[in-house]
Amino acid sequence: MGVGGDDVICLNRLSKTFRVGFWGKKVTAVDQVSLAVRRGEVFGFLGPNGAGKTTTLKMLMGLIYPTSGTATIFGYPIGTPQAKARLGFLPESPYFYDYLTGREFLRFYGHLFGLRGAWLERRVDELLEVVGMAHARDLQLRKFSKGMLQRVGIAQALINDPELVVLDEPMSGLDPIGRKEVRDLILRLKESGKTVLFSSHILHDAELLCDRVAMIMKGRLVACGHVSDLLAGGATQEAELLVERLLPEALERMRSFAKKVVLQGEQVMVVLASQQDVDRAIDLVRSVKGKVVSLTPQKASLEDLFIREAKGAREPVEVAA
Ligand SMILES: Nc1ncnc2c1ncn2[C@@H]1O[C@H](COP(=O)(O)OP(=O)(O)OP(=O)(O)O)[C@@H](O)[C@H]1O
Numbered sequence: 001m002g003v004g005g006d007d008v009i010c011l012n013r014l015s016k017t018f019r020v021g022f023w024g025k026k027v028t029a030v031d032q033v034s035l036a037v038r039r040g041e042v043f044g045f046l047g048p049n050g051a052g053k054t055t056t057l058k059m060l061m062g063l064i065y066p067t068s069g070t071a072t073i074f075g076y077p078i079g080t081p082q083a084k085a086r087l088g089f090l091p092e093s094p095y096f097y098d099y100l101t102g103r104e105f106l107r108f109y110g111h112l113f114g115l116r117g118a119w120l121e122r123r124v125d126e127l128l129e130v131v132g133m134a135h136a137r138d139l140q141l142r143k144f145s146k147g148m149l150q151r152v153g154i155a156q157a158l159i160n161d162p163e164l165v166v167l168d169e170p171m172s173g174l175d176p177i178g179r180k181e182v183r184d185l186i187l188r189l190k191e192s193g194k195t196v197l198f199s200s201h202i203l204h205d206a207e208l209l210c211d212r213v214a215m216i217m218k219g220r221l222v223a224c225g226h227v228s229d230l231l232a233g234g235a236t237q238e239a240e241l242l243v244e245r246l247l248p249e250a251l252e253r254m255r256s257f258a259k260k261v262v263l264q265g266e267q268v269m270v271v272l273a274s275q276q277d278v279d280r281a282i283d284l285v286r287s288v289k290g291k292v293v294s295l296t297p298q299k300a301s302l303e304d305l306f307i308r309e310a311k312g313a314r315e316p317v318e319v320a321a
């Protein structure tokens, strides 16, 4: 049924403009975003605060209407019951009925999907187990920590055993252990054949998890593709060389071509921009009988790409009413 073969989600120049303030000034939160999420992949939707991630996800969920453009889920236009039937969603700030226990909360969402009886009870217990919350099944949500709420929220998104799971900032507010657990959970969903789309500004998590990512800044898509391809595009040849026993004269020569030279007590840290400069620096150290302590190639990260794109990003798209 899907449009474009294996595409589970397809956005075609999707845009959203809000009117804000007394004068009803237009703010374009999402600006002609086109992308596709393929069946079975973990797709990261990345961008800084205010980039338009939540707005885009809300449009996909049918919670707000696009100003222009279209999108489909499993080939059905967003907002239609068919588009919503096979997906689960974790909102950014889920409104939790905090007097409910973990079990009651999941039961409540199960009822919304028409689940009942022993089957629902089994499903609730199974999900609490999956997200590592079995111990808190009878505890009220208001006694949950942020990490516990996030987990029970993810369990909620899985109650109808959806084929597509959309998570808005699933790792936010979690400590490193909690983040690793959510990452593992997402990988298990992928292993069980589900498609996962999640938004995040924690780039390291996305780097570890995603098959592909999209980067959005000020409403515009600035990059989209496999993490390795995106990084290769901006790969740095830089290397960090740590040396000892460098006399002032050698240090001066090093400064003449190195990108950066930092004195660290007995040692000198030198940042070099190319392989040629690395060779030159090592020759220099050897010629003055210095000592090479370490040589570390600088790996390009999503963070580098993110910062580079952010610097080049345009000013907010604002149009007077
Ligand atoms: N209901 C609204 N009315 C007016 N402006 C809005 C509304 N919702 C979002 N915006 C604006 O749209 C832009 C994008 O917001 P959005 O919440 O989609 O960003 P985000 O990428 O999810 O950010 P964060 O990382 O902080 O969650 C922001 O400038 C925001 O102020």
Ligand SMILES: [Mg+2]
Residues within 6 Å of the ligand: 053, 054, 055, 092, 168
């Ligand atoms: Mg958001």
